[in-house]
Amino acid sequence: MERTYVMIKPDGVQRQLIGNIVSRFEQKGFKLVAGKFVTLSKETAETHYGEHRERPFFGELVDFITSGPVFAMVWEGENVVKVARTLIGATNPAEAAPGTIRGDLAVQVAMNVVHGSDSVESANREIDIFFRADELQ
Ligand code: ATP
Numbered sequence: 001m002e003r004t005y006v007m008i009k010p011d012g013v014q015r016q017l018i019g020n021i022v023s024r025f026e027q028k029g030f031k032l033v034a035g036k037f038v039t040l041s042k043e044t045a046e047t048h049y050g051e052h053r054e055r056p057f058f059g060e061l062v063d064f065i066t067s068g069p070v071f072a073m074v075w076e077g078e079n080v081v082k083v084a085r086t087l088i089g090a091t092n093p094a095e096a097a098p099g100t101i102r103g104d105l106a107v108q109v110a111m112n113v114v115h116g117s118d119s120v121e122s123a124n125r126e127i128d129i130f131f132r133a134d135e136l137q
Contacts (some may be wrong), residue, residue, distance in 0.1 A: 004081045005126035008126035012113040030077040033137040084116040
């Protein structure tokens with residue numbers, strides 16, 4: 001069964017939105033197969049966001065994602081990579097539709113509450129960065 005990596009960013013953890021976000025994935029019908037708090041090192045953040053290394057906001061992105069604990073999760077279900085991105089909404093919360101996580105809960109692009117893998121390949125890569133095989137249900 002397909003799996004994806006979802007991460008509640010430091011703003012979402014600090015604003016106590018974990019329950020709200022977990023509920024949305026559970027209600028949709030996905031299964032939580034792993035979840036834990038992680039404080040990212042600069043190295044892990046740079047690996048995770050490696051594709052953005054050349055972007056002007058890369059330094060800001062790494063500083064933000066390492067600024068406090070994230071809540072790292074693995075979710076499982078049919079087409080979960082794509083559907084999770086739909087539940088999360090557009091990258092810029094100002095453009096995210098109401099009913100999506102970012103549309104309902106965020107305003108700024110840098111503090112957009114949650115990350116979800118953009119492909120099955122990214123999901124596998126990101127799950128490997130954050131979890132050992134024996135942590136997955
Ligand atoms: P994520 O990878 O976090 O799920 P995404 O796939 O929707 O987000 P990307 O284009 O991969 O969007 O950008 C990665 C992250 O970089 C965004 O979630 C956002 O927090 C941050 N970001 C994107 N554009 C900007 C920007 N112009 N200024 C600051 N941060 C930005």
